[in-house]
Amino acid sequence: xxxxxxxxxxxxxxxxxxxxxxxxxxxxxxxxxxxxxxxxxxxxxxxxxxxxxxxxxxxxxxxxxxxxxxxxxxxxxxxxxxxxxxxxxxxxxxxxxxxxxxxxxxxxxxxxxxxxxxxxxxxxxxxxxxxxxxxxxxxxxxxxxxxxxxxxxxxxxxxxxxxxxxxxxxxxxxxxxxxxxxxxxxxxxxxxxxxxxxxxxxxxxxxxxxxxxxxxxxxxxxxxxxxxxxxxxxxxxxxxxxxxxxxxxxxxxxxxxxxxxxxxxxxxxxxxxxxxxxxxxxxxxxxxxxxxxxxxxxxxxxxxxxxxxxxxxxxx
Numbered sequence: 001x002x003x004x005x006x007x008x009x010x011x012x013x014x015x016x017x018x019x020x021x022x023x024x025x026x027x028x029x030x031x032x033x034x035x036x037x038x039x040x041x042x043x044x045x046x047x048x049x050x051x052x053x054x055x056x057x058x059x060x061x062x063x064x065x066x067x068x069x070x071x072x073x074x075x076x077x078x079x080x081x082x083x084x085x086x087x088x089x090x091x092x093x094x095x096x097x098x099x100x101x102x103x104x105x106x107x108x109x110x111x112x113x114x115x116x117x118x119x120x121x122x123x124x125x126x127x128x129x130x131x132x133x134x135x136x137x138x139x140x141x142x143x144x145x146x147x148x149x150x151x152x153x154x155x156x157x158x159x160x161x162x163x164x165x166x167x168x169x170x171x172x173x174x175x176x177x178x179x180x181x182x183x184x185x186x187x188x189x190x191x192x193x194x195x196x197x198x199x200x201x202x203x204x205x206x207x208x209x210x211x212x213x214x215x216x217x218x219x220x221x222x223x224x225x226x227x228x229x230x231x232x233x234x235x236x237x238x239x240x241x242x243x244x245x246x247x248x249x250x251x252x253x254x255x256x257x258x259x260x261x262x263x264x265x266x267x268x269x270x271x272x273x274x275x276x277x278x279x280x281x282x283x284x285x286x287x288x289x290x291x292x293x294x295x296x297x298x299x300x301x302x303x304x305x306x307x308x309x310x311x312x313x314x315x316x
Contacts, residue, residue, distance in 0.1 A: 001025070001030060001031045001032055001033075001295055001296065001297055001298070002031065002032065002033045002034070002035055002122070002295070002296060002297075002298040003018075003021070003022050003025060003031045003033070003034050003035070003293055003294070003295050004034075004035045004037065004128065004259060004279060004293060004294040004295075004296070005018045005034070005035070005036050005037070005281045005293050006036075006037045006038075006039070006260070006261025006262075006279045006280060006281045006284070007037070007038070007039040007073070007261040007262065007280065007281060007282065007283045007284050008036075008039070008040050008053065008281060008282050008283065009039055009040070009041065009042055009043050009044070009050075009075070009282070009283040010040075010041055010042055010043030010048040010049050010050040010053065011043065011049070011282050011283060011288075012047070012049035012052060012053065014281065014282035014283075014288075014291065014315075015040075015049070015053045015056070017315035017316070018281065018293060018315055019056065019060070021293070021315050022034045022060075025295075026064070030295075031295065032067055032298075033064075033067035033068065033069065033298070034060070034064075034067070034068045034069070035069045035071065035120065035128055036057065036068075036069070036070045036071065037071045037073070037128055037129070037130050037259070037260060037261050037279075038070075038071045038072050038073020038074070038075070038076060038116075038130035038224075038261075038262075039073035039074065039075045039076070039130065039261070039262070039283075040053055040054060040057070040070065040073070040075075040076070041053070041054060041075050041076060041079075041096055042075040042085075042092040042095075042096065044087075044088075044090055048095065050096055050099065051096070051099045051100065051103055051105065051109075054109055054112070055103075055105060055108070055109070057070055057112070058108060058109075058112060061112075069117075069120060070112070070116055071116060071117060071118065071119070071120065071128065071129065071130055072113075072116035072117065072118055072130065072224070073130040073131075073224065073262070074130065074131065074224040074225055074262075075092065076113055076116055077220070077224060078092070078093045078208075079093070079096060079097065079100075079109075079110070079113055080113050080114060080116075080151050080155075081151075081154075081155075081208040081211050081212055082192060082204040082205055082207060082208030082209075083205075083208050083209070083212055084191050093191050093192075094190055094191045094192075094193070097191065097192050097193040098193045100193070101193040113151075114151045114152055114155075115151075116151070117147075117149070118130070118146050118147070118149055118220070118223060118224070119146060119147050119248070121248045121249075121252060121253075121255055122253075122298040122299075123253045123298060123299050123301070124253075124296060124297060124298045124299060124300055124301055124302050125253055125254055125255050125256035125257065125301050125302050126255070126256070126257050126258075126259055126296060126298070126302060126308065127244075127245060127248045127255045127257070127258050127259070128258075128259045128260065129223065129258070129260050130223075130224055130260060130261065130262055131223065131224050131225065131226045131228070131260055131261075131262040131263075132226050132228040132241075132258065132260040132262060132263070132272070132276060132278065133226065133228060133237060133240045133241035133244050133258060133260075133276060134222045134223040134226045134240070134244065135222060135232075135240055136218075136219045136222045136223065137223065137240075137243070137244035137247055137248075138240060138243035138244060138247065139247075140247060140250070142219050143244070143247035143248065143250075144247075145216060145219060146219055146220070146223055147248070149220070154211045154214060154216070154217070155207065155211065157210075157211070157214070158206075158207040158208070158210040158211045158214075159207060161210050162203055162206060162207060162210070168203065168206075171206060172184035172185075172203075172206065175187075175205060175206055175209060184205070185197070187205060188201075188202060188204070188205050191205070192204055192205065226262075227263070228262075228263065228272060228276070228278075229272055229273070230263070234272075234273055235273075237272070237273060237276075238272075238273030238274055238275065238276075241258050241272075241273060241275045241276050242274075242275055244258065245257075245258060245275060253301070254301075256275070256301075256302055256303065256304060257275055257276075257277060257302060257304065257305055257308060258275055258276045258277070259276075259277045259279055259294065259308070260276065260277075260278060260279070261278065261279050261280055261281070261284060262278075262284070263278060263284060264280065264284045264285075264286055265278055265279075265280040265284060265285060265286065266286050267280075267285065267286070267290045267292075268280050268281070268285045268290045268291050268292030268312065268314065269292055269309075269312055271305055271309075274304075274305070275304075275305070277294075277305050277308055277309070279292065279293075279294055279312075280292070281293055288316075289316040290314075290316070291314070291315075291316060292312045292313060292314055293312075293313055293314075293315065294308060294311050294312055294313075295311040295313060296308055296311045
């Protein structure tokens with residue numbers, strides 16, 4: 001049995017409830033694994049316990065091994081690729097970057113983030129990702145690229161590009177000017193908590209800019225920032241999800257249902273079309289206390305969403 005939790009966004013109380021529930025279920029043989037579908041971090045208002053939550057996930061992984069799976073959400077992405085994430089009037093990147101520095105835990109957290117996958121599929125026929133169905137997943141090559149995405153590969157590619165750059169100062173100046181800022185130095189200190197030009201991370205804004213301009217990264221934008229049926233007419237979106245599941249079935253058990261969070265729901269879940277179960281565990285549930293988790297047998301084939309809905313539960 002696998003427990004699925006979505007979008008906790010730095011909510012320490014909710015995280016502890018779900019964490020303790022998993023530990024109890026695991027101890028009683030009622031759950032074997034835990035899947036966090038991304039956006040564990042970045043709370044919209046204080047107190048923000050994102051750092052403590054990520055460190056606790058590392059502790060869970062140390063104890064339970066690869067049965068604790070953490071997927072990459074759009075809020076984890078800026079701490080891998082060094083870009084500034086703004087939602088509404090809130091800028092998120094700098095706060096978590098500063099917290100990693102101040103805690104001395106950057107060296108533990110960054111390798112974790114570099115390992116975060118975008119997608120997971122199960123023998124039950126349930127696929128999971130952070131945001132939902134994406135048009136690019138209908139393409140066999142694109143789906144393969146995203147399923148096997150290697151963060152380190154793209155960062156190494158960007159580093160190689162920078163190593164060939166003759167005038168880094170000019171590139172830094174151009175970057176600052178593109179964002180209507182006076183100084184690259186000011187930007188990198190503010191957003192990434194970099195100490196100065198001798199810091200090995202000093203050119204990370206440039207490195208991230210190169211990666212996010214890579215043609216492959218358009219696939220990531222589409223997958224992690226999709227607005228699903230809000231962007232596409234529902235019948236079209238339902239077809240997109242069906243094609244996505246078809247691609248994820250290649251060489252594997254047939255995939256029947258997509259589980260993702262990312263968007264608000266009245267209550268703790270919403271059925272979108274015929275194949276997408278949108279799960280809201282805290283932040284995106286309306287109200288928060290209506291948040292739910294999903295428990296399902298990852299080895300037993302499901303026929304459809306109704307089979308999964310029987311596994312929806314609450315910790316509130």
